[in-house]
Amino acid sequence: MAIPARPPVPRPETAVARTLLLGWVFAQVAGATGTTDTVAAYNLTWKSTNFKTILEWQPKPINHVYTVQISTKSGDWKNKCFHITDTECDLTDEIVKDVNQTYLARVLSYPAGDVGSAGSAGEPLFVNSPEFTPYLDTNLGQPTIKSFEQVWTKLNVTVQDARTLVRINDTFLSLRDIFGKDLIYTLYYWRASSTGKKTAKTNTNAFSIDVDKEENYCFNVQAVIPSRKANQKSVESTIECTSREKVDFREMFFIIGAVVFVVIILVIILAVSLHKCRKARVGQGWKENSPLNVA
Numbered sequence: 001m002a003i004p005a006r007p008p009v010p011r012p013e014t015a016v017a018r019t020l021l022l023g024w025v026f027a028q029v030a031g032a033t034g035t036t037d038t039v040a041a042y043n044l045t046w047k048s049t050n051f052k053t054i055l056e057w058q059p060k061p062i063n064h065v066y067t068v069q070i071s072t073k074s075g076d077w078k079n080k081c082f083h084i085t086d087t088e089c090d091l092t093d094e095i096v097k098d099v100n101q102t103y104l105a106r107v108l109s110y111p112a113g114d115v116g117s118a119g120s121a122g123e124p125l126f127v128n129s130p131e132f133t134p135y136l137d138t139n140l141g142q143p144t145i146k147s148f149e150q151v152w153t154k155l156n157v158t159v160q161d162a163r164t165l166v167r168i169n170d171t172f173l174s175l176r177d178i179f180g181k182d183l184i185y186t187l188y189y190w191r192a193s194s195t196g197k198k199t200a201k202t203n204t205n206a207f208s209i210d211v212d213k214e215e216n217y218c219f220n221v222q223a224v225i226p227s228r229k230a231n232q233k234s235v236e237s238t239i240e241c242t243s244r245e246k247v248d249f250r251e252m253f254f255i256i257g258a259v260v261f262v263v264i265i266l267v268i269i270l271a272v273s274l275h276k277c278r279k280a281r282v283g284q285g286w287k288e289n290s291p292l293n294v295a
Contacts, residue, residue, distance in 0.1 A: 041107035044129040099134040140234035150242040189219035
């Protein structure tokens with residue numbers, strides 16, 4: 001009895017090729033019919049410094065676009081950054097309206113060809129951000145030292161308040177205008193020849209501290225809001241240092257100027273005195289040489 005022949009076993013390479021071909025065909029059909037899946041955003045993060053506030057998220061869109069909405073807890077959703085292909089949206093102009101409010105944002109995903117709020121594809125995918133309260137959550141920017149001076153045993157330092165985009169009556173407010181006495185500055189200072197740091201604090205913008213007369217000092221400042229539970233401190237400012245050579249030169253200049261002034265005054269006084277003496281001698285000689293009057 002004849003044994004029937006076995007059917008040929010497909011080679012592995014042929015099976016893989018057929019699978020890839022079928023996958024490519026299905027992808028083309030899906031793209032042509034508009035059935036490509038829309039991807040929801042994730043990793044929504046607030047990035048805020050001195051109330052300049054941007055919402056960031058992932059991923060980069062491929063076949064979809066994003067719309068960002070923002071709302072207060074008791075308010076309505078407002079569209080921002082409508083149908084964008086970026087993964088960030090600047091929300092500063094909304095949050096500066098009331099920095100004490102708590103805000104919530106969400107990112108909606110739409111198919112790239114869908115220009116409606118929902119479109120034929122149904123409701124868009126969306127993800128909510130964490131809550132954000134600007135007064136509590138914005139980071140403090142790096143402070144700037146406006147001026148400093150070491151005079152004898154006093155080191156005077158003035159800090160420049162950063163300007164923000166928060167406005168009242170078309171006037172931009174500074175950090176001090178917004179936080180008031182909640183904002184303090186910490187001064188870190190040390191001898192230029194040493195590494196041991198000392199600190200001083202103020203709820204104004206000016207420091208005046210006692211230092212050694214014959215020493216140069218280096219220092220920087222940091223903005224702090226102690227009442228916060230998080231984001232209390234800014235990064236420290238750049239380091240500045242005093243220079244006694246500059247101070248000594250200035251002092252020497254004033255001393256030399258004072259000496260020159262005194263010398264000039266003495267010369268003037270001496271010249272006036274000599275002039276008066278000479279004039280008196282001339283008058284005396286004229287009287288002695290004058291003929292006697294005959295009666």
